[in-house]
Amino acid sequence: MSVHITSPAFKENAKKALADAPLQSALSKVGPGFIGRRTAAAGLLPEFDALRDSARDIKNHTLAHLDLYLERYETKVRAAGGHVHFAVDAAEARDIVTDICRRLGAKTVTKGKSMVSEEIGLNDHLAACGIEPVETDLGEYLIQIRGEAPSHIIAPAIHLNKDQVEADFRRVHAHLPPERNLSEPTALLAEARGELRQRFLQADVGITGANFLVAETGTSIIVTNEGNGDLTQTLPKAHIVLASLEKLVPTLEDVSQLLRVLARSATGQEMSVYTTFSTGPRRPEDVDGPGEYHVVILDNGRSGMLAGQLREMLRCIRCGACMNHCPVYHAVGGHAYGWVYPGPMGAVLTPSIIGIEKGANLPNASTFCGRCEEVCPVRIPLPKLMRHWREKEFERHLTPAPQRFGLGVWSFFARRGWLYRPATRLAMWGLSRLGWRAGRFSTLPLAGGWTRHRDFPAPEGDTFQAQWHARKAKRGQE
Amino acid sequence: MSSRDIVFASVRRALGVTGAEAPRRQEVDGRIAGHPRGVIPQRAQLPPAERLDLFKRMVLAAAGTLDHLQDAAVVPEAVAAYLRARNLPPALLRGADPRLADLPWHLQPTLDVWIGASDGRQLVGLSHAFAGIAESGTVVMLSGPDNPSTLNLLPDYHLVVVQAADVAGDYETVWDRVRAAYGPGEMPRTVNWITGPSRSADIEQTLLLGAHGPRSLHVLLVGEPG
Amino acid sequence: MSSPSEKRPPSVGLFVTCLVDTIRPGIGFAAAQLLAQAGCEVDVPRQTCCGQPAFNSGDRITTRALAEQTIAAFETFDYVVVPSGSCAGMIKTHYPELFVGEPDWMPRVARFCAKVHELMAFLVDVRGLRAVAARYDGTVTYHDSCSGLRELGVHDQPRLLLQSVEGLELREMADADVCCGFGGTFCVKYPDISGAIVEKKAANVIASGADTLLAGDLGCLMNMAGKLQRMGREVAVRHVAEVLAGTGTAPAIGMARREGGT
Numbered sequence: 001m002s003v004h005i006t007s008p009a010f011k012e013n014a015k016k017a018l019a020d021a022p023l024q025s026a027l028s029k030v031g032p033g034f035i036g037r038r039t040a041a042a043g044l045l046p047e048f049d050a051l052r053d054s055a056r057d058i059k060n061h062t063l064a065h066l067d068l069y070l071e072r073y074e075t076k077v078r079a080a081g082g083h084v085h086f087a088v089d090a091a092e093a094r095d096i097v098t099d100i101c102r103r104l105g106a107k108t109v110t111k112g113k114s115m116v117s118e119e120i121g122l123n124d125h126l127a128a129c130g131i132e133p134v135e136t137d138l139g140e141y142l143i144q145i146r147g148e149a150p151s152h153i154i155a156p157a158i159h160l161n162k163d164q165v166e167a168d169f170r171r172v173h174a175h176l177p178p179e180r181n182l183s184e185p186t187a188l189l190a191e192a193r194g195e196l197r198q199r200f201l202q203a204d205v206g207i208t209g210a211n212f213l214v215a216e217t218g219t220s221i222i223v224t225n226e227g228n229g230d231l232t233q234t235l236p237k238a239h240i241v242l243a244s245l246e247k248l249v250p251t252l253e254d255v256s257q258l259l260r261v262l263a264r265s266a267t268g269q270e271m272s273v274y275t276t277f278s279t280g281p282r283r284p285e286d287v288d289g290p291g292e293y294h295v296v297i298l299d300n301g302r303s304g305m306l307a308g309q310l311r312e313m314l315r316c317i318r319c320g321a322c323m324n325h326c327p328v329y330h331a332v333g334g335h336a337y338g339w340v341y342p343g344p345m346g347a348v349l350t351p352s353i354i355g356i357e358k359g360a361n362l363p364n365a366s367t368f369c370g371r372c373e374e375v376c377p378v379r380i381p382l383p384k385l386m387r388h389w390r391e392k393e394f395e396r397h398l399t400p401a402p403q404r405f406g407l408g409v410w411s412f413f414a415r416r417g418w419l420y421r422p423a424t425r426l427a428m429w430g431l432s433r434l435g436w437r438a439g440r441f442s443t444l445p446l447a448g449g450w451t452r453h454r455d456f457p458a459p460e461g462d463t464f465q466a467q468w469h470a471r472k473a474k475r476g477q478e
Numbered sequence: 479m480s481s482r483d484i485v486f487a488s489v490r491r492a493l494g495v496t497g498a499e500a501p502r503r504q505e506v507d508g509r510i511a512g513h514p515r516g517v518i519p520q521r522a523q524l525p526p527a528e529r530l531d532l533f534k535r536m537v538l539a540a541a542g543t544l545d546h547l548q549d550a551a552v553v554p555e556a557v558a559a560y561l562r563a564r565n566l567p568p569a570l571l572r573g574a575d576p577r578l579a580d581l582p583w584h585l586q587p588t589l590d591v592w593i594g595a596s597d598g599r600q601l602v603g604l605s606h607a608f609a610g611i612a613e614s615g616t617v618v619m620l621s622g623p624d625n626p627s628t629l630n631l632l633p634d635y636h637l638v639v640v641q642a643a644d645v646a647g648d649y650e651t652v653w654d655r656v657r658a659a660y661g662p663g664e665m666p667r668t669v670n671w672i673t674g675p676s677r678s679a680d681i682e683q684t685l686l687l688g689a690h691g692p693r694s695l696h697v698l699l700v701g702e703p704g
Numbered sequence: 705m706s707s708p709s710e711k712r713p714p715s716v717g718l719f720v721t722c723l724v725d726t727i728r729p730g731i732g733f734a735a736a737q738l739l740a741q742a743g744c745e746v747d748v749p750r751q752t753c754c755g756q757p758a759f760n761s762g763d764r765i766t767t768r769a770l771a772e773q774t775i776a777a778f779e780t781f782d783y784v785v786v787p788s789g790s791c792a793g794m795i796k797t798h799y800p801e802l803f804v805g806e807p808d809w810m811p812r813v814a815r816f817c818a819k820v821h822e823l824m825a826f827l828v829d830v831r832g833l834r835a836v837a838a839r840y841d842g843t844v845t846y847h848d849s850c851s852g853l854r855e856l857g858v859h860d861q862p863r864l865l866l867q868s869v870e871g872l873e874l875r876e877m878a879d880a881d882v883c884c885g886f887g888g889t890f891c892v893k894y895p896d897i898s899g900a901i902v903e904k905k906a907a908n909v910i911a912s913g914a915d916t917l918l919a920g921d922l923g924c925l926m927n928m929a930g931k932l933q934r935m936g937r938e939v940a941v942r943h944v945a946e947v948l949a950g951t952g953t954a955p956a957i958g959m960a961r962r963e964g965g966t
Contacts, residue, residue: 018900026682033683047519054516061509067497068506076663103540106524139680154678162681185681193690200690201595216510217665227676227691234627234668245485250506251513252656256649257511260519269637270536271614274691275671283667287573288595288628289621299485307490321744327883330659331900365894367887368760368900369850387760394762403893407758411766414722415773421750424726439960440933449892451849452928453899457727457958464720464729468736468748 006355007338008375011359016432026159027333028137030152034324037268048264053080055261056379058254063306069215069248070297076218080280090120093298093375096120097207098129100294104238104425106131106204112229113137114209115153115318116242116298119353122207124234133207135197136228137193145172151334153341154266154320159333162188196228206232207288211241211317212258213295215465216251220295223262223272229275238292239278245297246314261377263299263350266319301353313348315378322372322382327431328365332472337362356392363389425466428459437461479604510663515650522613522648526703530610534644534699536615538540542688542695546642550577550700553639554586560637560691560696561589569597572604575624578639591608595626596633603633603692609652610645610699617697618652621668631671636692638672643704717781719774721791722753728957730773730875731922734949735787735823736854741949742831744785756787756794764802771799775816784820785831787945788921789852790888792822793868797855822852823945824920828861835868838950843873845914846944848881848919849904862920863942869947871914877912881904884919886927902931909939911931916956918944929957 004226007014017023042048062069074084077111087093095117101109109126111117111133111295123144129176135144137456139157143150145168150156157165168181169191182188208229210220223230233239249255263269282289305314323329334342339359341349351359363386372382393399399407414419435441443451450456479487490497524532537544545556561568569590572578583591596603597635607627609618615640621627627647630636649671660666676691716739720732733754736746753771774795778784786792796817803809827833844866852858859881885891885901905928909917917932917939919925929941940956955961 011896014894024533029673029683045519045521047517051519052515058516064493065506067486067493067495069501070486071497072506072510076695081666086480086485088484092481100509116539126646130866132857136690137680138678139506142680155668157680158683165681185684186686189678189686189689190682193688196690197598215506216513217663219665225676226678226689228689230627230631231690234631234704250509251625252653253513253515253650256653257516259649269673270540271616271671271673272837273540273672273674273676275673277665277669279628281667283622285623286621287623287627288626292624295858297485299488303485303488303492304488326886327901328894328897331897365882365890365897367850367885367890367898369883369887370854371850371883374854390760390762391764392762394764398763403761407761407763408727408768410753411758411763411770413757413922415756415766415769417750417752417773420679420752424722428726437960439955440930440958442934449895449898450930453934454902454927455933456930457926459727459833460729460961462729464725464732465748465750467729468732478897 003024003360006276007350007354007359010336010338010365013027013330013336013338017336022161022164023159023333026161027330030158030324031330032287034268038265038321038324041264041268041270045264048261051257052377052379054257056315058249062248062250063246063311063314066245066248066306066448068397069250070245073213073215073218073248074214077280077295080218082218082280083296085294085296087296087298089300093120093242093296094122094125096296097242098126099238100238101131101205103131104204108132108134108199109205109207110136110200110203110232110236111136111140112206112208112224112232113140113156114207114242115340116209116244117207119300120298134196134203136196136200136219136232137224137228138189141192141196142168149340151342152320152323153318156233159335168231173459183327190372199393200231201235205238205240205418207240207242208233210241210247212249213243213247214252214255215248217279219277220244221223221277222276223259223275225267225273227274230274233276233278234289236290238294239281239290241410243295243297245299245302247363262288262317262319265375267345267378268290275442305352310352312380313345313352313385316345316349319377321375321377324369325375326399327367329371344382344386348382348389351389356389356396357398360393410432421463421465424465428463429461432459432461482676491526510683518650521611524551524612529647530645530703533610533612533615536612537697540615541599541677542615542697542699543672546699548701550639551582553581553698553700554589555640557594557637558586559591559602564635564637566601566635569600570602570604570637571600571629573623573629575606576653577606578604581633595627598632602631602635602637604637604639606638607656608653609640611649611671612645612647613653616671616673619670619672620666622666626670627670630672631691634688634692635696636695637696637698638704639698639700642699642701645703707877712733713745714742714782716746716783716785717753718748718960719748719754719778719784719786719795721786721788721922721924722750723926724787727926728922728943730951730954731787731943731945733736734943734945734951735785737949738823738945739785740828741836742827742833744783745921751777752795754791757889759794759798764780770803773892775799775813779812779816780820783826785826786820787823787943789822789849789856789858790921790923791821791849793855796820822856822858822920824861824865825858828854828864834864834950836865837940838948839870840947840952841871842916843875843914844911844916844918844947845875845877845878845909847884847917847919847924849919849924851885852920853881858920864950866918868946872947875912875914876891877908877914879908884924884928886923891927897946903934906931906937907937914939916940916942917949918942920944925957933958
């Protein structure tokens with residue numbers, strides 16, 4: 001389901017989302033919760049903005065030397081007894097993972113939350129290979145049992161309410177007594193904990209993503225609040241890390257800078273509960289831990305992004321602050337974006353991966369209000385990068401015809417002031433006559449999109465320029 | 479060409495480099511060898527007594543609990559009291575850490591102390607932290623037979639002994655100590671930073687404790703800063 | 705106060721924006737009046753559009769042509785003042801991007817952009833205006849338009865001047881700094897989403913209990929006025945300059961004009 005792309009149908013998706021009452025109710029909680037907590041956390045740390053600069057600089061430095069840090073990282077992982085696999089695209093990454101699972105005779109794999117796993121459509125592929133994937137992050141588990149994709153990069157089930165969760169648990173956990181009380185979120189959490197605890201202990205392979213990879217030590221890092229990712233990687237025979245190549249950072253000090261802005265930007269916590277640094281498989285003296293450690297490094301279009309403006313997008317640390325602050329995300333939620341990455345970061349990243357032909361709606365569906373850039377912990381100029389995609393779309397003549405035509409007519413006049421001024425005078429004179437009595441229009445030809453939701457004010461009359469110059473001429477005569 | 483070669487070639491093409499440029503290599507080697515610190519918050523640079531106060535406050539702010547004990551010798555007594563107060567059976571699982579082994583457990587004859595990794599059946603785990611971090615109320619756990627990682631994750635109640643002298647202001651100080659213990663560029667298999675008990679807000683953004691990891695994190699802070 | 709020459713009043717080229725030019729010229733006259741009060745010599749060179757619609761639609765060629773046209777028309781003034789945060793932001797922060805790598809243009813564009821100011825920021829930050837001589841009997845709430853707020857730092861300036869208006873009570877609404885959903889071409893490309901966003905804004909305006917909504921951008925004002933009126937609300941919607949210039953008695957945006965009115 002996760003590789004199924006509905007981004008071209010963004011408008012229809014959005015329309016459905018706007019009419020979906022439970023979804024709207026869930027979305028109404030996104031802003032107040034996340035925004036207030038982030039603001040409070042940022043306010044408690046006077047160095048927060050300086051840390052954002054530091055985080056940006058670390059990522060810029062790493063990306064400019066990415067080949068060398070990748071080499072260093074790879075050497076260190078191997079030295080620690082781990083394996084590094086490079087995957088050019090999604091299909092190759094899926095094959096690498098299933099090959100490891102098959103070799104180990106894996107029946108079930110537990111999974112920590114990984115957006116790269118969603119990007120490569122891993123769960124469907126594992127299932128098709130007869131290997132059962134079990135999502136262990138509570139939000140991911142909720143959407144897995146519903147057969148849905150995540151609607152947010154850090155809160156995948158943010159579109160659901162507890163009644164929906166209860167109904168799903170009664171359907172899926174049919175072996176539990178039907179009369180049990182699940183009316184409170186605590187009961188739902190306890191049930192998920194109980195169900196998943198067995199799966200953790202049974203799993204043959206654990207798959208997690210990575211928030212960061214450290215070149216200095218060959219370490220992968222995951223950040224969780226539940227502890228699910230940590231159990232996922234500690235208990236099974238093998239731990240597989242799925243990471244896209246821009247997760248690299250040079251040193252432990254560098255990652256500490258980034259961790260100081262990550263949780264504060266994401267959930268408004270000072271630090272997430274579990275920050276786990278993993279280096280290779282279990283050591284000879286260890287009494288627990290995975291016997292094998294594999295890292296799959298995925299490119300999937302990212303290396304190409306290093307060449308131009310889009311390199312800035314590769315600084316992203318997946319905190320979700322951009323979508324938490326986005327008025328469009330608040331209105332339509334994550335599924336409307338039609339692929340794995342929603343919100344402003346998705347609007348920039350998605351076209352890089354699935355192509356601008358399919359992803360063109362996403363960078364267009366922004367008011368350019370700039371709030372995403374204002375809160376981004378690594379200062380990605382998201383509106384500028386969305387505009388970059390709009391330019392690509394325009395250059396390649398992919399802009400929808402009515403829009404291109406409208407823009408063409410407008411620019412024809414705007415570039416010819418001697419035509420623009422009489423034309424606007426005439427148009428405003430006409431409109432002001434028509435709207436004289438009401439002061440506004442409730443329908444207007446060619447402006448149906450506007451007047452479907454709001455009135456359009458009637459112009460006052462003559463244009464400002466005409467009036468100004470008439471007055472000036474009059475003053476000159478006096 | 480292997481996929482590895484394709485990826486490296488593509489990265490280098492996009493960056494306009496060959497990978498052989500000496501100045502770039504020097505830059506990367508220098509950064510890893512020097513591992514410069516970036517911006518260290520003021521609050522992480524307090525004098526020892528205030529640092530310890532901050533650590534205590536931050537542990538509580540992260541929904542952890544904390545006992546400040548003057549001497550390690552009273553740890554078994556404090557553990558027994560903790561279990562009694564919560565009506566828990568008097569049993570716990572710990573690793574082989576000599577700092578835990580050397581405690582006077584015999585003074586708590588009713589307390590069953592088991593040693594090893596957790597298989598998920600134990601309610602209470604006890605670990606010894608490598609360090610505490612004041613700026614966020616974090617405890618730093620290193621994997622190994624002394625303190626198996628499963629103890630951090632599987633028991634419902636995780637009790638952690640932290641020496642006051644091991645409480646650092648910031649993360650960077652702890653990395654220096656890890657380097658001193660393991661060598662530059664080397665790490666134990668797992669380093670767990672733990673900041674409070676497990677939690678989830680995935681159901682309607684309601685924050686609930688005890689998602690998959692421990693429902694309670696109790697810090698036994700021992701002694702005064704050195 | 706700073707001006708290039710203390711001898712003569714600074715010359716200000718007023719870039720009214722295409723929306724003010726066509727839909728609500730009263731804002732242009734209010735701006736000119738405020739600039740005159742702040743000791744400036746105002747003129748209005750022939751102008752069309754700053755190019756923002758083309759810029760945000762990915763049409764760099766048209767944008768560039770309009771930028772050259774605007775620069776040529778306004779660069780002889782001491783200052784260029786714009787009664788709109790989004791058009792001022794377009795010129796001041798985005799024009800330089802259009803000329804990157806062109807040594808013939810870059811210094812000229814930089815000199816030009818340094819002279820460009822949003823009206824409220826110009827009055828307060830450049831001209832040192834702290835009060836106006838105006839009266840407005842009403843409770844007003846102020847919406848921070850996105851570009852003015854985030855690209856140009858317009859936030860305190862309009863509030864400072866509004867506090868000096870006799871009879872006016874400023875009552876902040878919740879989420880005053882959240883986008884109204886206008887977004888230029890966004891509102892026609894994605895009308896349903898835009899409609900949903902402005903609905904939330906209208907609810908915040910109504911909840912504030914203010915009888916007047918002010919902002920510094922006509923696009924946002926038209927969007928919010930149109931929504932409030934579609935909802936049948938009596939909130940008067942005006943540009944902040946109109947109230948500060950004392951022309952706040954003219955019919956509000958989208959309201960019927962009195963017979964024989966201007």
